[in-house]
Amino acid sequence: MSTIIGIRDAGPTGAVASAIAAADMNGGIYSPAKEKAAARGVYTGRSQLVRRLRSLVCAAKLKLVVCVVIFSVVVLVTSSRLSSVMGWVPPHPNPNTSSRGGGYTVLMNTWKRSSALKQSIGHYASCGGVEAIHVVWTDSEPPSESMKYHLEKMAFSKSQAAKKPNFKFSMSQDDDLNNRFKPIQDLRSDAIFSVDDDVKVPCSTLDFAFTVWQSAPNTMIGFVPRMHWLDKEKSGVEKYTYGGWWSVWWMGTYSLLLPKAAFFHRNYLNLYTNNMPSSIRDYVTRERNCEDIAMSLLVANATGAPPIWVKGKTYEIGSSGMSSMKRHSKRRNKCLNDFISLFGRMPLVSTNVKAVDTRLEWFW
Known part of the structure; x- marks a missing residue:
């Protein structure tokens, strides 16, 4: 007796069944x-x-x-490679240490702006790197004793340093813009920060600029760049044009810094007063203008190198001063060309280098 074992085909399932069904519906043949x-x-x-x-x-x-x-x-x-791009090696010294003294002297020029003077002295006295504040009083009428006492007391109270800054007034018999660059006796620092009484630079920005100056102490380091360019040459005489901030912004170059907010070595005070051609100082006295251009030419003539512009915000107190007067640009052009003639050469060197504190830049 034989037994037939029947085997049931389970048939395709899942995706296979779907494929067969699709083939059957479309009249196709399953394979x-x-x-x-x-x-x-x-x-x-x-x-x-x-x-x-x-x-x-x-x-x-x-x-x-x-x-x-x-x-x-x-x-x-x-x-x-930042240092090679910038053209100088940014050191990291403590702003309270330098070769002579611990910091820098604020040399402040003032002229009949007592309100701005008070604000500026209170501000700079609070900066940790300031060793001394020296006010050059250019008004023909001397300040009152009570005013000097109040300013000195405020400078001491605003200071955060353990050693309080030395505070002095410098007064002259004559009203001469050259007085702002007279040599100062008993200085405790080599670095001079020359600033107008209506210009404020944040303390952190100022300390960074001081470290830049320490890397190049013979150069002028500052915040207010200007430029020049050769306008024309006729009969062997070159005529130059003085360019303000918008010229710097447009061209991307500069060749001088204004000492309304700039660092330079104390030796330049002596050079300006005793070694620069007296004809230039006489010109400044007569025209009552352009002592800042004269100082920039002096530093460039001594170094043969451009200044270094430090990126940083500056704030002006009150009006913008002489730069807002009419015919200012023409007068500056005349000063520049007259000074170059008196110097006998063009010492200014153009550059596009700018020192930037990368700790404050998220992308560079």
Whole structure:
């Protein structure tokens, strides 16, 4: 007796069944090849879309990682080469340490602006690097004793340093702009920060500029750049044009700094008073203008190098002063050309270098 064992075909399931059903509905013929393709998901639109999206996401992640790595490398390389780009090596000394004394002397020029003078003295006295404040009084009428006492007391009370700044007034018999650059006796520092009484520079910015000056103490370091360019030459005589801030902004270069907010070495006070041609000082006395251009020419003539402009905000108290007067640009042009004639040469050197405190820059 034989037994017949019947085997039931379970039939295709899942994706295979779907493929067969689709083939039957379309009048197609089912085949094993189609069955394998259906098993791999070739005929499943949803699986194909998911697989495509996954590949795109993986590619995007890979590109993002590569971009992050490249950006990090660029930042590190740029940071390591900052000193060569800037043209000077930025040191990191404590602003309270230097070769002579601990910091710098604020040399403040004032003229009939008692309110601005009080604000400026209170501000600069609070800066940690200030060793002394020397006020050059250019008014023909001397300040009252009560005013001097009040200003000195305020300078001491505003100071945050353990050693209070030395505070002095300098008065002259004559009303002469050259007086702002007279030599100062008993200085405790080599660095002079020359500033007008209506200009305020934040203490952190000022301390950074001082470190720049320490890296190049023979150069003028400051915040107010100006420029010059050769306008024309006729019969062997060169005529130059003096450019203000907007010229610097447009051209991207500068060749002098105004000592209304600038560092320079104390030796230049002696050079200005005793070694510069007296014809230039006489010119400043007569015209009552351009002593700042004369000092810039003096420093450039002594160094043969350009100044260094420090990026930083400065704030003016009250009116903008003489620069807002009519015919100011023409007078500055005349001063520049007359001084060059008296010097006998053009000492100014143009540059586009700017010192920047990268700790305050999120991207550079």
